[in-house]
Amino acid sequence: MMSLELKEKGNHLFKAGDYDGAEKLFSQAIQKNSKEPSFFTNRAVTRLRLEKWAGAEDDSRVAIDLYGPKNAASLKSSLYLAQALLNLQRPQEAYDVAIDAYKASLAVKNPQTENLSRTVLRAKQKMWAARETARLREMNETLASVEHFIEADLNRGLTELYAKLDRGEVGHIGFVEDRKALQEEAAKNVHNVREAFRIASKGDIQERVVPDYLIDGITFEIMHDPVVTPSGHSFDRVAILNHLQQSDVDPITRIPMTGESIRPNYSLKAACEEFLDKNGWAVDW
Numbered sequence: 001m002m003s004l005e006l007k008e009k010g011n012h013l014f015k016a017g018d019y020d021g022a023e024k025l026f027s028q029a030i031q032k033n034s035k036e037p038s039f040f041t042n043r044a045v046t047r048l049r050l051e052k053w054a055g056a057e058d059d060s061r062v063a064i065d066l067y068g069p070k071n072a073a074s075l076k077s078s079l080y081l082a083q084a085l086l087n088l089q090r091p092q093e094a095y096d097v098a099i100d101a102y103k104a105s106l107a108v109k110n111p112q113t114e115n116l117s118r119t120v121l122r123a124k125q126k127m128w129a130a131r132e133t134a135r136l137r138e139m140n141e142t143l144a145s146v147e148h149f150i151e152a153d154l155n156r157g158l159t160e161l162y163a164k165l166d167r168g169e170v171g172h173i174g175f176v177e178d179r180k181a182l183q184e185e186a187a188k189n190v191h192n193v194r195e196a197f198r199i200a201s202k203g204d205i206q207e208r209v210v211p212d213y214l215i216d217g218i219t220f221e222i223m224h225d226p227v228v229t230p231s232g233h234s235f236d237r238v239a240i241l242n243h244l245q246q247s248d249v250d251p252i253t254r255i256p257m258t259g260e261s262i263r264p265n266y267s268l269k270a271a272c273e274e275f276l277d278k279n280g281w282a283v284d285w
Contacts, residue, residue: 003032007039014042019049020172037066037077044080048087051176056084075101075112082119091126098123099220106218106247114252117217124220128285132207136194140205143197147190154186210285214272218243218251222282223272227262231255234265 001009010025026043033039044059060081067074078101085094102116137144161178164170170178198206216223218239225237231253235243241259243251250257276282 001028003029003036003039006032007042010042010046014046014049019046022046023050035066037063037073040066041077041080044077044084048080048083050172051087051179053084053087056080057088060084070104072104072108072110075105075110075116079112079115079119082116082123086119086123086126089126091123091130095120095123095127106243106251109247109249109254111254113254117252120220121212121215121217124285128210136205136207140197140201143193143205146193150186150189150193154182157182208279208281210279210282211275213268214275222276222285223268226265226268226272228265228268230257230261234268237262 006025006029010022010029013019013025014022023043023046026039026046029036029039030043040059040063044056044063047053047056047059060077063077064074064081067077078097082094082098082101085091085097098116098119102113102120104110105113105116133147137147158179161170161175161182165172165175194205194207198204210222213234214222216226216236216239217233218235221236223234223236226234227237227240228234229240229250229252231250233250233252235251240251240262244257244259248256248258
């Protein structure tokens with residue numbers, strides 16, 4: 001069977017939800033032709049669905065190299081790479097990949113712009129969450145000890161689960177489900193512990209969160225002077241005007257627009273100002 005036939009059959013299985021079967025066919029296509037980047041891109045997204053993060057990272061990097069970093073076709077692979085890095089708990093790397101791809105997608109009006117925008121925001125939120133964890137633990141040694149214990153317990157559970165997978169005692173689907181259950185239980189325990197410490201400290205120990213609706217979708221900073229586009233999306237005025245100097249389309253919908261079509265979003269501006277008045281730390285978010 002020719003490599004393109006294998007790819008098409010893999011696409012069919014992917015659409016049908018048979019990700020294991022699709023991965024095998026994409027792998028066979030790659031064995032026949034290891035220079036076709038779309039084979040690696042397709043296997044990368046399949047591995048994301050299978051939660052095989054390291055494999056998805058490897059495939060995405062190969063696809064980007066084969067396409068060439070300046071080829072617009074590589075933007076989808078960059079999206080998959082950023083998503084894999086996020087799930088591998090490497091948010092700074094994910095952010096660097098996603099923000100570069102996002103800027104490139106704006107310049108060429110690529111359909112991946114919105115997905116890349118969401119991925120950049122997720123990466124930035126994870127980076128912030130890591131800093132918040134360090135800050136809270138520095139404030140309270142007891143909290144740090146309890147959270148380290150929860151993490152150690154999670155790591156022991158994951159190590160045992162990976163060993164079962166290697167021994168064939170659990171299948172891949174069961175492995176993914178059990179891993180998710182362990183991670184969700186650990187996250188719940190951390191949340192409960194932090195809530196208990198927040199109550200005991202009368203609010204001194206609490207996580208700081210920036211609401212998504214206050215964040216500009218281009219710069220990914222808190223908005224200072226929000227405006228709304230004809231499509232109903234809000235951006236910081238400076239950010240959207242700078243964008244329109246390079247590309248005359250809405251960054252989300254890609255519908256043609258001009259600077260004259262934006263309007264002030266007074267209610268959102270008031271919300272931004274109120275939040276910043278009470279949360280000065282958010283300026284450096």
